[in-house]
Amino acid sequence: MTTTRRDFLKTSALAGGGLMMGISLPAAVGVSEAQAAGTVYTPNAWVHIADDNTITLISARSEMGQGVYTSMPMLIAEELDVDLKKIKVDIAPPDAVYVNALLGAQITGGSTSVRDAWEKLRIGGAQVRMMLVSAAAQKWGVDASKLTTANGMVNGPDGKQASYGELAAAAAKLPVPKDVVLKDPKDFKIIGKATRRLDTPNKVNGKTQYGIDVTLPGMVYASLEQCPVIGGTVKSVDATKARSMPGVIDVVQIPDGVAVVANSYWRAKKARETLIVQWDEGSVAKINNATMMEGIRAASASGKKINIKKTGGDVDAAIKGAAKTLQAEYSSPLLAHATLEPMNFTADFKDGKCLLIGPTQFQQGAQGAVAAALGIKPEDITLKTTFLGGGFGRRLELDFIVQAAQISKAVGKPVKLLWTREDDTTHDFYRPMALNRLSAGLDASGKPVGLKFELTSQSITQRAFGLPKDTLDPFMAEASVVPYDIPNMTQDMVIHDAGLRVGYWRSVSHALNAFPNESFVDEMAKAAGKDPYTYRMSLLDKQPRFANVLKQAAAKAGWGKPLPAGHKQGIALMEGYDTYMAQIAEISVNKAHEIKVHKVTVVADLGHMVNPDTVEAQIQSSIAFGLTAALYGEVTLVDGRVQQTNFHNYPILRMNEMPKINVTLVQSKEKPGGIGEPATALIGPAVANALFAATGKRVRSLPLTPEKIARA
Numbered sequence: 158m159t160t161t162r163r164d165f166l167k168t169s170a171l172a173g174g175g176l177m178m179g180i181s182l183p184a185a186v187g188v189s190e191a192q193a194a195g196t197v198y199t200p201n202a203w204v205h206i207a208d209d210n211t212i213t214l215i216s217a218r219s220e221m222g223q224g225v226y227t228s229m230p231m232l233i234a235e236e237l238d239v240d241l242k243k244i245k246v247d248i249a250p251p252d253a254v255y256v257n258a259l260l261g262a263q264i265t266g267g268s269t270s271v272r273d274a275w276e277k278l279r280i281g282g283a284q285v286r287m288m289l290v291s292a293a294a295q296k297w298g299v300d301a302s303k304l305t306t307a308n309g310m311v312n313g314p315d316g317k318q319a320s321y322g323e324l325a326a327a328a329a330k331l332p333v334p335k336d337v338v339l340k341d342p343k344d345f346k347i348i349g350k351a352t353r354r355l356d357t358p359n360k361v362n363g364k365t366q367y368g369i370d371v372t373l374p375g376m377v378y379a380s381l382e383q384c385p386v387i388g389g390t391v392k393s394v395d396a397t398k399a400r401s402m403p404g405v406i407d408v409v410q411i412p413d414g415v416a417v418v419a420n421s422y423w424r425a426k427k428a429r430e431t432l433i434v435q436w437d438e439g440s441v442a443k444i445n446n447a448t449m450m451e452g453i454r455a456a457s458a459s460g461k462k463i464n465i466k467k468t469g470g471d472v473d474a475a476i477k478g479a480a481k482t483l484q485a486e487y488s489s490p491l492l493a494h495a496t497l498e499p500m501n502f503t504a505d506f507k508d509g510k511c512l513l514i515g516p517t518q519f520q521q522g523a524q525g526a527v528a529a530a531l532g533i534k535p536e537d538i539t540l541k542t543t544f545l546g547g548g549f550g551r552r553l554e555l556d557f558i559v560q561a562a563q564i565s566k567a568v569g570k571p572v573k574l575l576w577t578r579e580d581d582t583t584h585d586f587y588r589p590m591a592l593n594r595l596s597a598g599l600d601a602s603g604k605p606v607g608l609k610f611e612l613t614s615q616s617i618t619q620r621a622f623g624l625p626k627d628t629l630d631p632f633m634a635e636a637s638v639v640p641y642d643i644p645n646m647t648q649d650m651v652i653h654d655a656g657l658r659v660g661y662w663r664s665v666s667h668a669l670n671a672f673p674n675e676s677f678v679d680e681m682a683k684a685a686g687k688d689p690y691t692y693r694m695s696l697l698d699k700q701p702r703f704a705n706v707l708k709q710a711a712a713k714a715g716w717g718k719p720l721p722a723g724h725k726q727g728i729a730l731m732e733g734y735d736t737y738m739a740q741i742a743e744i745s746v747n748k749a750h751e752i753k754v755h756k757v758t759v760v761a762d763l764g765h766m767v768n769p770d771t772v773e774a775q776i777q778s779s780i781a782f783g784l785t786a787a788l789y790g791e792v793t794l795v796d797g798r799v800q801q802t803n804f805h806n807y808p809i810l811r812m813n814e815m816p817k818i819n820v821t822l823v824q825s826k827e828k829p830g831g832i833g834e835p836a837t838a839l840i841g842p843a844v845a846n847a848l849f850a851a852t853g854k855r856v857r858s859l860p861l862t863p864e865k866i867a868r869a
Contacts, residue, residue: 201333202254203233203281205247210309210322212237213245217255217274219265219518220248221545221552222778223833224771226356231767232274235347236282236340238306239321246355248542251520265518266553266661268734268831271767275829276339283337285328292327293319342765342826351770356544368515368543371503373571377406379564380425381574383414383584386438386797387658391415398431408432409567413556416564422575441656442797446590449655449794450488453592456653457613461627463652465634469645475607476645479598483684487595487673487857491792492588492662493801495809498546499581500557504564505571510537511562512571516545518552526555527562549782550661553621554586582807583799586660587792589615593673603685604695605643612637612670613651615659627652632661636670636731636838639678640703641696657794663782667733667838672859675729675842679849689728689846690716702737702827703730706760709821710739714758721745724755727847729839734831736763737823740780742816742843746851750863752788754816754844759836761820764827772832773820779836780818785810787841790860 205213214230226246234241249255249263256262258277259269286306293311294301296319305312309321342349359365384390394415396408404424409416415432419425469475476482502515504527511531517523520540528535545552561574576584591614598607618624618632630652637648662668682692690711697704707730711717716726723745730739743756759776766772789808793800801807841859849855854869 201281201284202249202252203278204237204285206321206325208322210320211245212239212243212309212321213247215247215249217249217263218257218270219516219520219542219545219548219552220356221265221516221518221548223270223775224354224768225265225270227352227354228271228767228771229274229278230355231347231352232271232278233282235345236279237286239309241347241352241355243309249520250542251524251540255520262522263520264522264553265548266550267665268736268833268835270831270833271829272735272831275765279339280337283339284334287334287337288328288331289321289324291331292324296324296327348767349765349769352768354771366543367498367546368501368503369498369546369575371514371543371573373503373505373514376503376505376571376573377418377420377568378422378425379416379418379561379572379574380422380429381411381414381416381560381564381576381580382429382432382434383580384436384438385583386436386442387584387799388441389436389438392435392437394435395433399428402428402431404428406570407568409564411560411563411567413560416560416567416574418564418568418570418572422573426577438797444656444797445794446491449590449657450592452655453590453613453653456651457592457594457611460613460651460653462611462649463627463629465629465648465650466638467647468643469607472607472609472645472647476596476598476609479606480601481599481603481684482596483599483680484594484596485673485677485680485857487593487676489591489593489669489672489859490790491590491657491794492786492790493582493585493792493807494547494549494551494660494662495582495804495807496545496547496549496551499578500551500576501574502558502561503571503573504558504561506531506562506566506569509533510539511565513538513540513558513562514543515558515561516543516548516552517555517558518545518548518550519555522553523555523558526559530559531562531566549663550665551585554660578804579802582802585792585799586658588662588668589617589659590655591669593670595673595677597677597681599681599685603687603692605641605681607645608639608643610637610639610646610648610670610674611651612649612666613653614666614669615655616652617659617661617665619652619654620658621660633666633669635665636667636674636733639674640700640730640732641678641693642699643696663779664733664834664837667731667835668783668786668841671729671731671733671838672841672845673857675731675839676845676855676857679727679846680855688717693728693730702762703732706730706737706739706762706823709823710741710758710760713760713819713821714741714743714756716741723851725847725851727843727845727850729841729843729846731835731839733835733838735828736761736830736832736835738762738835738839740836740839740843742840742847744844744847744851746848746866750866752844752848752861752866754784754814756817756819757840757843759818759820760823761832761835762823762825762827763830763832764825765829766822767829769822772822775832776820776836777818779834780840781810781815783837783840784814784816784844786837786860787844788860788862
């Protein structure tokens with residue numbers, strides 16, 4: 158075959174002339190292809206209006222399945238008064254205007270997309286609409302207040318009407334309005350309405366481009382041999398056999414390893430397998446899971462404690478004087494991101510400039526890192542972001558992007574670098590190990606009078622962004638403070654480098670901290686002789702949003718009512734990214750100590766929602782991701798070598814294992830919360846608490862494997 162299935166499915170794109178309502182953007186922006194000579198710009202980076210009235214809205218966040226390709230344009234379209242079905246969408250290039258204000262860079266992560274864009278994009282849409290109305294008012298010689306907008310048209314008296322395309326050139330010459338009145342939510346026609354995703358049709362017909370689909374004229378392929386111990390370097394290489402194999406163009410060494418470059422990926426990979434490389438394995442070769450945890454325990458006992466929050470008075474005295482005391486230790490393992498699309502990127506270095514095309518969550522970081530690696534200026538790099546076949550935090554990292562650029566420079570050709578699944582699993586930036594120690598004191602009635610929480614783990618932010626040593630890392634503190642009314646509490650962290658590179662993983666430290674906190678609250682309820690639901694509710698009088706989601710979840714899950722034989726339920730409650738959520742997991746455990754999760758009931762209050770349909774899908778996705786980790790997820794090292802290589806020994810949840818998920822979304826007027834990650838953190842403790850209800854066994858270490866259940 159001379160054509161691919163994807164090419165066969167593609168249909169030809171329509172071209173059009175254009176007027177750009179936006180700042181003058183780098184050539185990387187996709188709509189530049191549709192701009193005609195004479196294109197003009199206004200100070201708004203979100204809207205492109207073509208001569209034929211084709212409207213393109215810009216998504217400043219990367220699309221990795223979470224729905225920003227739809228939700229971001231919905232925010233703009235609401236205030237711009239355009240039909241969402243008739244617009245096009247492009248993902249933004251690197252530019253300061255697209256910086257995520259909540260993260261301080263052009264980053265997609267932290268469940269921030271809607272929270273950052275909620276007012277910003279609506280203002281952008283409203284500004285352009287007002288400029289178009291002003292242009293029409295001048296054209297017709299009427300007062301702007303007499304005009305209305307709808308479906309990409311400005312309507313005036315006596316049947317006057319003009320499309321946005323007709324008015325764009327004149328509007329571009331007008332000043333940008335500073336005082337913008339946004340719509341009252343009661344008048345929303347798009348925001349808050351369940352909307353079919355704009356990216357679905359092109360995903361079905363094969364037109365959507367992921368990084369792995371990119372092709373360039375004259376492009377070659379690279380497969381990179383990296384040290385089996387992360388961080389190891391090349392001592393020597395014998396590439397004699399590889400160079401003689403069919404299709405091989407070159408073998409080049411870069412700081413991260415040895416790349417074989419060929420005229421097809423398969424030929425590059427097969428030739429790579431013949432390389433004979435001697436490695437300097439470095440310090441990581443000395444570690445394994447046991448030694449890493451030993452170091453974490455030692456740091457927990459003697460390391461510098463950094464206070465996260467302190468409530469009330471002397472916590473130690475309160476616990477010591479309590480009628481009943483309890484303490485527990487919880488641990489979480491290393492985890493891989495396991496994106497379904499392995500790491501890849503395409504680079505074309507030529508004449509001191511570099512074109513980068515591929516899947517990234519961090520445009521500015523990619524631009525800066527490649528510039529530093531190649532010794533060129535960031536402005537000499539053009540970056541185009543494709544769709545991401547999964548991100549989960551892995552594509553915040555820049556290693557594979559830099560590698561592609563270095564290989565392209567070395568061979569003088571456009572290069573697509575493709576990692577194998579094995580490369581991906583064994584060379585990740587893993588979610589760090591964690592140790593949580595908790596203690597509590599209860600009064601005679603069982604109510605808590607004091608609670609101590611301590612997390613010992615690695616700081617990803619120190620590695621990734623240079624956070625100073627012994628500084629509180631907010632991305633370690635998430636979900637460390639429980640919402641319950643406990644008069645004396647203290648939460649601390651100890652930062653300890655366990656020796657392996659680590660990265661942000663979906664829900665970041667919410668997952669590390671919600672598991673011990675919500676499990677320990679269940680232990681407190683047990684010690685008090687109380688039902689886990691009623692115990693929690695008794696401690697939420699001052700937290701109405703928490704109490705509401707918990708109460709609704711209990712009612713919808715049938716808490717306290719008869720269940721099928723062998724079925725038990727467990728609760729977990731958390732605020733994450735300004736979203737309040739309760740989950741109740743219904744499980745059974747067979748004689749082989751295997752957990753089957755039958756149903757998960759979710760109630761979420763995330764304030765204003767842009768697209769409820771995507772919100773529900775994100776909750777379902779997060780539960781699948783979090784349940785994978787809770788039941789199976791663990792990366793193990795032997796002599797610094799990751800033992801898991803593919804989905805046969807790093808399994809992900811299968812379709813037949815997916816529980817039924819019932820989602821209730823609270824209608825709220827509060828500011829928007831993030832939804833891409835919170836549910837991931839809650840499913841683990843919900844299942845662990847249900848496991849205790851079913852078996853009487855408290856497993857305090859994830860994953861909840863049959864072996865651990867048997868030993869408990």
